[in-house]
Amino acid sequence: MDKYGQSSGACETVVAAKRWLSDRAFELELVKPAGFDFLPGQKVEVYIAGTTREYTIVSAPGDKHLSLCIRYLAKGKVSSRLAALRAGDVVVFSAPYGYFLHRPGRSVFVATGTGVAPYVSFARSGIRDFILLHGAAAASELYYRPLFEKTAACYVGCLSRLEEAAAAESTLYAGRVTDYLLQELVPGQYTFYLCGNGKMVAEAMKIIDDRFQRSRIFTESFFNDNG
Amino acid sequence: MKIYTGTGDKGRTSLFSGERLKKNASRVSAYGTIDELCSFVGVVIAALPQCDGRQELVSTLEEIQAVLFKVGAILATSASSPDIGLLQPFAGEEATAGLESRIDAMEAELEELHSFILPGGHPAAAWAQVSRAVCRRAERDILTCVETEGGHHGEAVLGYINRLSDYFFVLGRYLNTMTGTAEKHWHG
Numbered sequence: 192m193d194k195y196g197q198s199s200g201a202c203e204t205v206v207a208a209k210r211w212l213s214d215r216a217f218e219l220e221l222v223k224p225a226g227f228d229f230l231p232g233q234k235v236e237v238y239i240a241g242t243t244r245e246y247t248i249v250s251a252p253g254d255k256h257l258s259l260c261i262r263y264l265a266k267g268k269v270s271s272r273l274a275a276l277r278a279g280d281v282v283v284f285s286a287p288y289g290y291f292l293h294r295p296g297r298s299v300f301v302a303t304g305t306g307v308a309p310y311v312s313f314a315r316s317g318i319r320d321f322i323l324l325h326g327a328a329a330a331s332e333l334y335y336r337p338l339f340e341k342t343a344a345c346y347v348g349c350l351s352r353l354e355e356a357a358a359a360e361s362t363l364y365a366g367r368v369t370d371y372l373l374q375e376l377v378p379g380q381y382t383f384y385l386c387g388n389g390k391m392v393a394e395a396m397k398i399i400d401d402r403f404q405r406s407r408i409f410t411e412s413f414f415n416d417n418g
Numbered sequence: 419m420k421i422y423t424g425t426g427d428k429g430r431t432s433l434f435s436g437e438r439l440k441k442n443a444s445r446v447s448a449y450g451t452i453d454e455l456c457s458f459v460g461v462v463i464a465a466l467p468q469c470d471g472r473q474e475l476v477s478t479l480e481e482i483q484a485v486l487f488k489v490g491a492i493l494a495t496s497a498s499s500p501d502i503g504l505l506q507p508f509a510g511e512e513a514t515a516g517l518e519s520r521i522d523a524m525e526a527e528l529e530e531l532h533s534f535i536l537p538g539g540h541p542a543a544a545w546a547q548v549s550r551a552v553c554r555r556a557e558r559d560i561l562t563c564v565e566t567e568g569g570h571h572g573e574a575v576l577g578y579i580n581r582l583s584d585y586f587f588v589l590g591r592y593l594n595t596m597t598g599t600a601e602k603h604w605h606g
Contacts, residue, residue, distance in 0.1 A: 290434070290504060292504065294436065294500075294501065295500075382436065396432075397428070399438075400428065400430055400438060406438075407435070407436030407437055407438075408432055408436055408438060409432075409436050410432070
């Protein structure tokens with residue numbers, strides 16, 4: 192259809208390594224197929240267990256490997272199969288696609304859980320001067336925190352469970368990302384990127400419409416909980 | 419996957435280029451009418467008779483739907499946004515020439531027209547005329563969008579949309595001829 196909107200052709204490669212980010216997510220590192228070209232923020236469709244799942248690329252285009260961020264559900268048919276893969280196992284997936292790409296402007300990246308994945312590729316590709324609001328249920332699920340603490344102009348880990356936040360470091364924000372948008376972020380005109388569960392994306396858009404008028408919004412929602 | 423998000427409940431929507439607009443903005447009306455047209459093309463396909471050349475018609479109409487998706491994406495990008503660079507340039511002349519050759523091929527099978535005809539006849543022909551009328555409205559909406567918001571992106575698609583309405587007019591006549599359905603002429 193157009194430059195980035197539609198995938199075409201299937202790619203095949205092998206697993207290079209696997210790195211657990213927490214007990215609920217891991218990064219699957221694949222040997223990058225020759226000529227595989229993508230833009231930070233794009234995703235691929237992985238074909239496995241007789242079905243398909245979309246996963247966001249977390250490596251940078253210039254990296255040697257192609258890495259995917261995968262949310263793990265023990266009872267999930269697909270993610271449990273992917274979690275069982277070992278180095279050398281074959282993985283089949285689509286060409287890269289998607290428009291969740293970085294644009295010029297005062298960037299505010301907002302994510303819940305593994306929704307942080309596209310921002311990982313952004314940061315690894317050299318994008319800087321962004322604000323990142325990352326929401327999680329526990330500090331251990333603030334994935335890629337060291338990377339963002341080095342690369343973001345402002346990194347805000349938001350813990351939705353107050354007791355966890357209180358027990359954790361004081362630098363974390365006790366509340367949801369939407370609470371931060373509503374109460375803390377200085378009003379202004381931004382380019383917002385929202386990636387995560389549909390409920391967060393919908394709530395954040397309402398807040399942005401009210402509080403950050405004339406801002407631009409790019410969204411990537413996921414709703415599936417079937418792993 | 420849920421289809422509803424609730425993000426448009428207050429009458430606002432997002433452009434491809436990220437801006438939030440009221441749903442009655444001329445740009446939203448323009449790509450909304452393109453969406454409507456694309457849906458009516460689907461109705462034409464669903465109503466096509468089992469006639470010779472049916473598969474070729476299906477291919478052409480599906481190709482038109484794909485072009486309309488591109489047109490929708492172009493119109494959903496604000497006039498000044500560099501995001502238009504993310505989309506392939508619209509090959510308007512090529513697409514328009516493709517329509518013209520199909521119009522010519524169908525017209526070769528038709529009797530010459532000396533008066534207005536009343537829209538109707540075979541269901542697929544009737545839906546083709548509805549598509550023609552919606553296509554004309556899309557043209558007006560795009561023109562309003564271009565005039566109020568500027569931008570050469572919209573202008574690039576106008577020629578194609580103009581020819582597309584001609585295509586649907588001739589398609590309607592062609593389908594009535596192929597199915598042996600008499601045209602009703604209007605003599606005023």
